[in-house]
Amino acid sequence: MTPRIDPEERREEILDAVLRCFARTGYNGTSMDDVVEESGLSKGTLYWHFKNKRELFMAAFDRVMNQMVEPFMQMFEADVPVVERLRLFEQSSKILVSAEQELSTMPLNFLLEIWQDEEFSQHYLDVLGEFANSTREMIREGIENGELREVDVDGVTWGIMALYDGIFLYHLTGFPMKSANVFEVMTNVLIEGLVRRDDK
Amino acid sequence: MTPRIDPEERREEILDAVLRCFARTGYNGTSMDDVVEESGLSKGTLYWHFKNKRELFMAAFDRVMNQMVEPFMQMFEADVPVVERLRLFEQSSKILVSAEQELSTMPLNFLLEIWQDEEFSQHYLDVLGEFANSTREMIREGIENGELREVDVDGVTWGIMALYDGIFLYHLTGFPMKSANVFEVMTNVLIEGLVRRDDK
Amino acid sequence: MTPRIDPEERREEILDAVLRCFARTGYNGTSMDDVVEESGLSKGTLYWHFKNKRELFMAAFDRVMNQMVEPFMQMFEADVPVVERLRLFEQSSKILVSAEQELSTMPLNFLLEIWQDEEFSQHYLDVLGEFANSTREMIREGIENGELREVDVDGVTWGIMALYDGIFLYHLTGFPMKSANVFEVMTNVLIEGLVRRDDK
Amino acid sequence: MTPRIDPEERREEILDAVLRCFARTGYNGTSMDDVVEESGLSKGTLYWHFKNKRELFMAAFDRVMNQMVEPFMQMFEADVPVVERLRLFEQSSKILVSAEQELSTMPLNFLLEIWQDEEFSQHYLDVLGEFANSTREMIREGIENGELREVDVDGVTWGIMALYDGIFLYHLTGFPMKSANVFEVMTNVLIEGLVRRDDK
DNA sequence: CATGAATGAGGTTTCATTCAT
DNA sequence: GATGAATGAAACCTCATTCAT
Numbered sequence: 001m002t003p004r005i006d007p008e009e010r011r012e013e014i015l016d017a018v019l020r021c022f023a024r025t026g027y028n029g030t031s032m033d034d035v036v037e038e039s040g041l042s043k044g045t046l047y048w049h050f051k052n053k054r055e056l057f058m059a060a061f062d063r064v065m066n067q068m069v070e071p072f073m074q075m076f077e078a079d080v081p082v083v084e085r086l087r088l089f090e091q092s093s094k095i096l097v098s099a100e101q102e103l104s105t106m107p108l109n110f111l112l113e114i115w116q117d118e119e120f121s122q123h124y125l126d127v128l129g130e131f132a133n134s135t136r137e138m139i140r141e142g143i144e145n146g147e148l149r150e151v152d153v154d155g156v157t158w159g160i161m162a163l164y165d166g167i168f169l170y171h172l173t174g175f176p177m178k179s180a181n182v183f184e185v186m187t188n189v190l191i192e193g194l195v196r197r198d199d200k
Numbered sequence: 201m202t203p204r205i206d207p208e209e210r211r212e213e214i215l216d217a218v219l220r221c222f223a224r225t226g227y228n229g230t231s232m233d234d235v236v237e238e239s240g241l242s243k244g245t246l247y248w249h250f251k252n253k254r255e256l257f258m259a260a261f262d263r264v265m266n267q268m269v270e271p272f273m274q275m276f277e278a279d280v281p282v283v284e285r286l287r288l289f290e291q292s293s294k295i296l297v298s299a300e301q302e303l304s305t306m307p308l309n310f311l312l313e314i315w316q317d318e319e320f321s322q323h324y325l326d327v328l329g330e331f332a333n334s335t336r337e338m339i340r341e342g343i344e345n346g347e348l349r350e351v352d353v354d355g356v357t358w359g360i361m362a363l364y365d366g367i368f369l370y371h372l373t374g375f376p377m378k379s380a381n382v383f384e385v386m387t388n389v390l391i392e393g394l395v396r397r398d399d400k
Numbered sequence: 401m402t403p404r405i406d407p408e409e410r411r412e413e414i415l416d417a418v419l420r421c422f423a424r425t426g427y428n429g430t431s432m433d434d435v436v437e438e439s440g441l442s443k444g445t446l447y448w449h450f451k452n453k454r455e456l457f458m459a460a461f462d463r464v465m466n467q468m469v470e471p472f473m474q475m476f477e478a479d480v481p482v483v484e485r486l487r488l489f490e491q492s493s494k495i496l497v498s499a500e501q502e503l504s505t506m507p508l509n510f511l512l513e514i515w516q517d518e519e520f521s522q523h524y525l526d527v528l529g530e531f532a533n534s535t536r537e538m539i540r541e542g543i544e545n546g547e548l549r550e551v552d553v554d555g556v557t558w559g560i561m562a563l564y565d566g567i568f569l570y571h572l573t574g575f576p577m578k579s580a581n582v583f584e585v586m587t588n589v590l591i592e593g594l595v596r597r598d599d600k
Numbered sequence: 601m602t603p604r605i606d607p608e609e610r611r612e613e614i615l616d617a618v619l620r621c622f623a624r625t626g627y628n629g630t631s632m633d634d635v636v637e638e639s640g641l642s643k644g645t646l647y648w649h650f651k652n653k654r655e656l657f658m659a660a661f662d663r664v665m666n667q668m669v670e671p672f673m674q675m676f677e678a679d680v681p682v683v684e685r686l687r688l689f690e691q692s693s694k695i696l697v698s699a700e701q702e703l704s705t706m707p708l709n710f711l712l713e714i715w716q717d718e719e720f721s722q723h724y725l726d727v728l729g730e731f732a733n734s735t736r737e738m739i740r741e742g743i744e745n746g747e748l749r750e751v752d753v754d755g756v757t758w759g760i761m762a763l764y765d766g767i768f769l770y771h772l773t774g775f776p777m778k779s780a781n782v783f784e785v786m787t788n789v790l791i792e793g794l795v796r797r798d799d800k
Numbered sequence: 801c802a803t804g805a806a807t808g809a810g811g812t813t814t815c816a817t818t819c820a821t
Numbered sequence: 822g823a824t825g826a827a828t829g830a831a832a833c834c835t836c837a838t839t840c841a842t
Contacts, residue, residue, distance in 0.1 A: 555778070562767040
């Protein structure tokens with residue numbers, strides 16, 4: 001038998017294996033047997049720690065999502081002008097792109113493979129919704145203190161998120177582009193397109 | 201049994217059914233039996249007209265993709281200033297969003313469900329690559345004739361595409377936003393962020 | 401491939417195999433793989449003809465049940481005094497006992513293995529209910545024409561059925577008794593216990 | 601963790617849980633995990649007290665069987681005419697029917713769920729065999745002292761048992777009949793069918 | 801005595817694909 | 822061209838049993 005270890009540790013061990021599998025072949029492309037092989041554990045053990053395949057992958061998703069969202073969340077609380085905070089988006093995004101494959105590949109891949117799954121979809125919306133709230137607040141603040149033009153707050157909020165997620169998606173798809181560069185250039189365009197211009 | 205009809209017509213009939221299935225349940229969620237039921241044809245017939253499931257869905261994808269890309273392609277050739285052409289992006293995008301569900305749901309959904317499929321992935325890259333070329337040319341033209349700032353052409357090119365695809369993705373995901381509004385606002389931000397400012 | 405045969409014939413072929421398996425090891429003791437082996441067909445074929453294991457066994461049950469109930473049903477319509485008809489129970493029962501193993505083993509075995517299955521249970525109740533109706537009618541007729549004592553019709557009806565099913569059950573359980581003899585003796589006791597006695 | 605308690609007490613505790621599980625879902629429908637949950641004990645504890653699932657359920661069966669057989673056994677020893685003793689069958693049977701669900705559901709259900717189990721089958725036969733012996737003795741006595749007709753002793757013995765078990769089975773199956781009434785009526789029919797009539 | 805994580809064989813079901821008719 | 826029965830590998834999941842702690 002495998003030597004007994006802390007259940008929580010075992011869970012993490014399993015999630016590690018899941019992430020590796022998923023990065024390689026995605027949700028539908030990964031069988032529980034694949035996870036068995038990758039983890040070196042038995043099928044029964046997987047099902048002892050997780051109810052079923054979906055729960056397993058949702059747990060993996062959560063872990064990655066939290067890791068990825070964190071730098072952005074910190075950014076929202078930086079005590080600098082809104083424009084500077086926007087510029088931090090660039091850095092946070094670059095982190096994602098440079099992060100280890102298995103981490104970065106997960107989230108969108110995940111989102112889209114489970115496209116049809118109602119419950120999962122809702123869960124994802126919740127996470128992103130929170131993110132949207134923070135962004136919205138930041139934009140509003142920027143407008144109020146005169147840093148930004150008087151744009152439609154909600155439109156810009158979702159637009160910014162879509163922009164960065166879009167670039168990230170393209171990155172993951174393997175398009176022949178320099179991802180870090182695209183993040184940089186577009187962050188600049190975004191800021192230029194949002195700042196208030198006194199001369200007008 | 202079934203009266204013989206023109207093979208080309210039969211193919212279209214099948215693709216129609218495939219698209220309906222796909223819009224409902226995606227690639228992995230659609231079995232060949234589902235297509236059989238939806239089309240009212242037999243399994244053998246499907247396999248007579250298409251080599252296998254992948255070919256079948258790739259054909260369906262191509263048909264939709266062409267339909268969706270067309271308005272954008274026309275836009276590239278409009279005989280108006282670059283800035284105006286950029287503004288046309290907004291309109292073309294809105295068409296997508298308002299199009300019939302089954303058409304609009306396809307492409308990203310598709311792309312991501314077959315994520316792992318080497319051959320398909322390449323195919324998709326080719327289509328998008330062509331699109332990128334047109335965009336790149338347009339940006340270059342804008343810079344050369346002084347309409348736009350001197351930005352990194354390649355970065356902006358992929359950035360623009362990522363932005364619109366990103367919004368489209370969010371739209372499909374069902375985020376609680378006014379998609380048409382987001383397209384409009386972000387097109388504006390994009391242009392404001394790209395145009396040359398004489399006063400500088 | 402197996403040469404193509406009539407679907408109806410194939411269904412019967414499968415049911416034959418199922419009955420053989422079931423007679424040997426019961427419902428829970430029979431795996432679909434067992435049926436595969438016994439039938440010489442593939443698993444896919446089983447599932448092509450029957451939705452799932454339960455449907456498969458329910459179909460098998462129906463076939464046997466009909467075969468077994470038939471002689472009794474004919475008996476109900478015999479144009480002889482009620483007492484004579486009751487005596488025919490004995491003969492019909494003996495047929496069951498002497499019938500080929502696979503036929504006779506089925507029904508109770510069936511009933512009891514699927515004990516918990518709501519839908520199946522109802523189905524069985526329906527079949528037996530019909531049987532009860534015929535019995536009840538017969539008893540009533542016997543009382544009215546003075547052949548039988550004035551007993552509680554419903555109680556006797558279910559009692560008779562329980563008696564014969566009970567003996568049949570004991571037979572199947574393999575108790576060390578001469579089943580045919582028990583049927584004979586008890587039929588006699590039953591009739592003696594039911595007939596009207598003028599001298600009273 | 602759990603305070604040590606008397607092993608015998610612990611066994612009873614487990615059997616109680618088993619019986620509750622069994623009454624709900626039967627042998628095959630009850631997993632050891634179900635028993636774990638129902639008992640509030642651990643898997644290891646169950647296996648410490650019982651060799652395996654079969655032993656566990658056999659022990660539960662024995663306990664119930666003894667409880668159920670007891671009133672009948674007492675009846676055999678009643679110091680009254682055989683006909684009166686037969687009439688006591690009715691009362692004993694009614695007890696079964698009115699007993700708590702979990703107790704009454706067991707025996708036949710049990711018998712038939714483990715139908716295929718050689719060892720268990722034998723065990724059951726032994727218990728019933730003993731019962732048969734007592735019945736046989738009673739019938740023989742009745743014939744000898746002139747209370748009963750000269751019937752085939754063995755046939756009647758098994759017939760009586762089959763009758764009561766049959767009614768009990770029907771009761772458990774949930775047939776739409778008044779069980780107590782059926783017991784009453786059939787006991788009467790049985791006695792009427794067995795008693796010697798001087799007028800002959 | 802007690803625990804509960806670990807095991808892995810075996811269960812049911814799905815589904816892309818083939819091919820005799 | 823068209824049909825649909827047949828195939829069988831592979832998917833997800835269950836569960837009786839073991840054993841280190």
